[in-house]
Every structure is written in structure tokens, then in C-alpha cells.
Amino acid sequence: MNRSLGRLARIAAPFAFVLAIAANPGSVRADDAAPTLPQMGFNNWNSTHCRDEFNEAMIRGIADKFISLGLRDAGYHYVNIDDCWANWQRDKNGQLQANPKRFPNGIKALADYIHQRGLMFGLYSSAGTSTCEPLQENRGFPGGLGHEKQDAATFASWHVDYLKYDNCNNQKVDAQQRYTAMAEALRGSGRHIFYSVCEWGENKPWLWAGKPPVDANSWRTTGDIRDEYASMLKIFKENVVLDGYARPGHWNDPDMLEVGNGGMSTIEYRSHFSLWSIMAAPLLIGTDLRTIKPDALQILLNKEVIAVDQDPLGVQGKQVRDADGIHVIVKPLKDGSEAVAVFNETDAATDISVDASEIGLKKTASYRLRDLWQHTQTKGDGSIKAHLPAHGIVMYRISAL
Numbered sequence: 001m002n003r004s005l006g007r008l009a010r011i012a013a014p015f016a017f018v019l020a021i022a023a024n025p026g027s028v029r030a031d032d033a034a035p036t037l038p039q040m041g042f043n044n045w046n047s048t049h050c051r052d053e054f055n056e057a058m059i060r061g062i063a064d065k066f067i068s069l070g071l072r073d074a075g076y077h078y079v080n081i082d083d084c085w086a087n088w089q090r091d092k093n094g095q096l097q098a099n100p101k102r103f104p105n106g107i108k109a110l111a112d113y114i115h116q117r118g119l120m121f122g123l124y125s126s127a128g129t130s131t132c133e134p135l136q137e138n139r140g141f142p143g144g145l146g147h148e149k150q151d152a153a154t155f156a157s158w159h160v161d162y163l164k165y166d167n168c169n170n171q172k173v174d175a176q177q178r179y180t181a182m183a184e185a186l187r188g189s190g191r192h193i194f195y196s197v198c199e200w201g202e203n204k205p206w207l208w209a210g211k212p213p214v215d216a217n218s219w220r221t222t223g224d225i226r227d228e229y230a231s232m233l234k235i236f237k238e239n240v241v242l243d244g245y246a247r248p249g250h251w252n253d254p255d256m257l258e259v260g261n262g263g264m265s266t267i268e269y270r271s272h273f274s275l276w277s278i279m280a281a282p283l284l285i286g287t288d289l290r291t292i293k294p295d296a297l298q299i300l301l302n303k304e305v306i307a308v309d310q311d312p313l314g315v316q317g318k319q320v321r322d323a324d325g326i327h328v329i330v331k332p333l334k335d336g337s338e339a340v341a342v343f344n345e346t347d348a349a350t351d352i353s354v355d356a357s358e359i360g361l362k363k364t365a366s367y368r369l370r371d372l373w374q375h376t377q378t379k380g381d382g383s384i385k386a387h388l389p390a391h392g393i394v395m396y397r398i399s400a401l
């Protein structure tokens, strides 16, 4: 395939995918549509937690924004809801039910609304006796432990495409056992449901969650992110060293994006988004898209950076330098080029230089350096020189000429 055809195919892929869903929403299979790439979409948790604003009207509004803001066309396709969607009790048959105040039309109607817009729908539960958020004392929302088959059947009947499965109130039952029980229930449910394990890295899930019998699509590697530079930095450092465990269809998950929530600067959010992309992390937007500011939206819509995250080779970037607060991460791409991020974690601006050999390039050849934030390109020997502000990043795609 020549270069422009390849580019066209990359741009067209999300369209083919949404058309397939729109044609037959009930039968859509997450893995058919996006078989191997890190998941992209939205989850309400980072912006709303359990506040009352988390409800049916909000989530429908978010789905609409996926289309009007161009996010669906940029590849974001999951609209996921987090903790606090459920009613306090199961019904008389033991089935999970939606909180009638937040979701008066029920979960299936919400999934239908999302599917009608060519998007996919994700739900949350916990591999414990109740979920994480105790809104009232001694009371939690029902969890899946011991109810795996019934709950998976319920999710399938509601046309759920994605399950985030948390770790609270697990009664100290072995993690692999708990996550296997739901994995088997999902596989037996008759519907392909993307499986996102969320046990916060407590039991080294990178060693087992991506393999049978769990065979999850992603696993959280860390505790919860907060909308602060220090939290993002800590999580990046924990996740970047796990590159050897990620592979197509099975990804390390350093938690959802905070871009747009207001606790970091634009420079820091750009670093956050770049680092997640070069780590082939899930790109789950965690801000309220109905009120997002232009600079945050511009970050989330940077298609050149998204293309690094979504590159079909499916390799998590490798950190080749971690010294004096400067991190260099290199991610090989399908077309033979390399994505390179150079990140300055320190509080002072600095000039950096990275030799071509550090990136693994042959020094003799000449290269095109595409700057993925400035959208400009230069020619050179593959080495990088740049001025980095405090907490700033540069990101390039380097291809042989």
C-alpha cells in the first residue's frame, strides 16, 4: 500500500467501524469493530464522581457531543458509565437494576441511544460484594461476586459492549479467581464484551490478566489518578516500565484522562495525553464534554498523537532514558517509523538533545522529523534538539527518507 493510501485507510477505519455499528447495533461485537487497539472513549468518573449530575441526560448529552465535536470521527467510540449507576438493591429475581432517579428509562434504553449514534456502551461493576462508593453508611451498590453469570447475562441483555470491573469489597477472595469468574461469565453471555480489569495493580495483573483464563483486554496498573500534575507523573512512572507486558488486544491501563478538568496547565495536559499515547494506554476522556474548553478539546483531537496510541503494530513505547528528570520514550510504528516523546518532569525549563543512536536509528541515514504538536516537519540525521518548558513534552514521528 502506498503512503497516501495507507493514510486514507487509517483515517477511514473509524468511519467503517461506526457505520457497522449503526447498521446493526444489537449484534455489534466490540472485538470485531476494534480488535486490537487500546480503547478510546469517555467515562464520567473523573468529572462527576457520584454527584447527582451523573444521570441519563448527562450521558445522552455526552454521546451527542461525540458527534458534534468530531470525537467519534477521531476514533473515540465507547461511552462508559462508572459507579453509582445501579439501584441500592437487586430486584426480587436478584437482577441488577438501574437507579431510577438517575436512569429513569433504564440501562438498555441508554445503550440503544448510544448505539443509534454509532457508538458503543460501557458499564461498571466490582468484583466484590458491593462497589466502591458507599454513599450512605453500611450501604453500597451491589457487586458481582457470586453473581457473575446472572450479571453477565443482564449486561448482554442490555447490549453492553464493555465492562470495567473494579476491586472493592472483595472479601479477600483471590483476585485471579474473581476476575476469572467474570471473564468466563462474559464469554458465556453470548455477546462480546470488552473486559477492563480494574484491581489497581495490587496483584500485578500484568502477569496474569492478559492471559487465559482471564484474557482481559486491559488492566489497571495503578491506583486512581487525580487531576494534579504530581498524580499524573507518579502514574506515568509506574506504568512506563511495564511495556513488556502490553500487546495487541491486551493493554496496561494507567487510568483515565484528566485533560480538561482544570487541575493541570495546558502544557501538563499535553504531556499527559502524549505520555498516555506513547504508552499505548486507553484514551478514556474524563471531562464533561458538554462544557469542555477549546484548548482541552484541541489536545483530545490531536489526530497525529492519537495515531501513535492507535498504531496497528500495537507496541507500548519503551523508556530509553530516565535521567535528571528527562524521559525519552520510543514507540515503533507499523510503517517503520518511530514515535519519540521527550518529557521534562522537572520544574525548570531546559534544553534537551537526544542522539539518533539513543532512539535506535542508524546514524548514516537521513530522516524526516514530524513534530506532532506543532504539525511541522524538518529533515535531519534523526537526532532531536528542543527547548522544553517545565513539565513539557515534545513528540515526533521519525521516518527514514
Ligand code: GLA
Residues within 6 Å of the ligand: 045, 082, 083, 131, 132, 133, 166, 198, 200, 223, 224
Ligand atoms: C475505584 C476505581 C475508580 C472508580 C471508582 C468508583 O476507585 O479505581 O476508577 O471506578 O472506584 O467508585
